[in-house]
Amino acid sequence: MARRYWRSDRPYDYSFDTSLENQRLQDLWEQELRKLEEWWAFLDSLRKELPGLTIGDATATPDACFRCAAYSPRTSEPERPTRFIVVGCVSILAPVYTLYGVEYASSDIKRRKTRVYFEPLPSDMRQTAEVIARRIEATFTVTALPREIAETPIPLFVEPLKPPQTTLFHAFFTSEPDRLP
Known part of the structure; x- marks a missing residue:
């Protein structure tokens, strides 16, 4: 499935042409963006269930997913600098979802010491x-992609990554x- 949207070679680097795979991904995004109202309603439901956190939309192309982000509150506690x-x-691309966490040191200017979990x-x-996870499963017809499957290496270029670093998670x-x- 991922091969329909990501290439196994790089002939389009430094070219104004778009690949067939990239065009498919753009077309799929155009179709999926028609469901944006459902996504906004999902984010609103998260805001109600997680009132102490800031909930935001973190969706960005060329990613192949809708992404929500729940930010922990700022704290002035010196024992909790992150x-x-x-x-x-x-x-x-597939009826799956995943969750991950990002920890960082907070400053007024930018995030430092970022770590993905x-x-x-x-x-x-x-x-x-x-x-x-509960809200995603209740709203969308998707199942969690097991981590061991998400870590499967794939021979595809998912910018800026290239094989052998690319996994199903990235695609x-x-x-x-x-x-x-």
Whole structure:
């Protein structure tokens, strides 16, 4: 399935032409964006279930998923210098979703010391992840992609990654999980 949307070679680098695979992904996004009202309603439901967190849309192309982000609140506690984001991804390529977490040191200017977590998530992210997973499953007809399958290497270019670093996670969701608004 991923091969329909991602190439196994790089003939289109430095070219104004688009590949057939890229065109398919763009066409699929045009179709999926018609469901945007359902996505906004999903985000609103998360805001109600997670009132202490900031909920945002983190969807970005050329990713192959809708992404939501639940940001932990700012704190002035010196013993808690880091914040977290729990991210829920709903693939547009297959009826699957995944969750992951991002921990970072907070400053007024930018995030520092960013670290991405996959299953199992750290304890302070688990409750948020459970709520997001439950809401995704209740809203969309998708199932969780097991981590061991998501880590399967694939011989495809999912910019900026190239084989052998590319996995099904990158193709179905995002190649840059730490890039969030």
